[in-house]
Amino acid sequence: MVLNQYNFKFMRYLILIVIIGVSIACQSKTSDLGDAEIAYSVDTVRIDxxxxxxxxxxxxxxxxxxxxxxxxxxxNENDHSLDEINLDQLEFSGTYPLEVEGPNGTGKNVNxxxxxxxxxxxxxxxVVSAIFNKEGKLLQRLDWRNSLDSSGQKYNDVPNTEFLLNSSGLRxxxxxxxxxxxxxFLDVLWVQDSIIKRFDADPKDSYKSFILKSEDPQYFALMNPYVYLGYEGGVITVGHExxxxxxxxxxxxxxLKTVEYDPNLTPKRVKPSGIVDYPTADLLFKDYQSYMEQVRFGPPVWDKVNQRYLRLSAIRKFSESREEGALVPKNTAEVYLSIFDSDFNLISEVYVPELDLESKKYFTKDGDLWVxxxxxxxxxxxVLSF
Structure with a gap:
């Protein structure tokens, strides 16, 4: 897989108050955004x-x-299983073993x-795209390779990233x-009909501007922007970092449309280097570091309680030290939260100093953001409540 809707009250003095309710000892923070003030509180929860x-x-x-x-x-890669966490009780509630090989095999590397x-x-x-029950039994395989594209030819490929919708037919x-x-490209497989349709997932050619490549004979390097694919608030979302x-x-x-917005706290996009082929991998990694120093975006997630979208982004700060084998030096991140209405209109932004990274699992629960x-x-x- 895995990163929404907002009800806001505008006060007389144009102060937007976002109140985050917290259960245990929590902190309360405010952040100024021009004439808007966002108040939120933070709680840390630990899973048993x-x-x-x-x-x-x-x-x-x-x-x-x-x-x-x-x-x-x-x-759980340790024993190739799925662990279930009860988020209401904040505890581990069970394990579902999976098989690597055999008729119910998932393959070793689950994506x-x-x-x-x-x-x-x-x-x-x-090795597989398939439907399983929780007992690990394989119920149905998806056959991308033998499905037919719009010209009647076999697809003969498997997408890099996938998810399955089970509403009004499997897609x-x-x-x-x-x-x-x-x-x-966004490829859609109608499972029952074995038909595939292809759509341009990057109609404004944004993705290609940020591909970094070096054919240095000492160290060939190719770094593509990470592309997010999700289903949030009843729509398919595609974007990159x-x-x-x-x-x-x-x-x-x-x-449906391409969403673009002008944030106040971060750039709206990285400024590309414009270099088609780097002479050395070291120069490529320096520009990759420069990209992350400008801005990096996570995926939007849907908050169905408040009918809004939430999205994290970050600006990285790099040190002089580097771990052995690392492509870039050690770094920390300034993390920002963007809030959108149900039509993806940007409502507000806030710097969240309690967060240290945007490239981790985050989701909404009961109107709060869990990171x-x-x-x-x-x-x-x-847990951010606002």
């Missing part, structure tokens, strides 16, 4: 793992929320999961990258 060794690598990005945000399934109706789940791995959505043209543009699609693959935290190797969340 009950002795289970949860997999916190990759900031629990390989995970899936249920429809009401009551629980979350986390992929994403998403929950469907009736307790079923969709798993995308390096799979996937991202495919055309290296020759540096384009990103170095520009705030978001393209929106309906559940049939119909293009993954590693609390001394225990699972926790920072």
């Amino acid at each position: 793992s009950k002795g289970r060794l949860l997999d916190l690598k990759r900031s629990i990005l390989i995970s899936a929320l249920d429809e009401n945000s009551k629980s979350i399934l986390l992929f 994403s999961i998403n929950l469907l109706k009736d307790g079923l789940l969709f798993i995308k791995s390096n 799979a959505f996937g991202l495919n990258y055309a290296s020759g043209s540096n384009k990103v 170095f520009s705030n543009e978001i393209t929106l699609w309906d559940s049939d693959g119909k293009f 993954f935290q590693n609390l001394d190797d225990e699972l926790g969340f920072l």
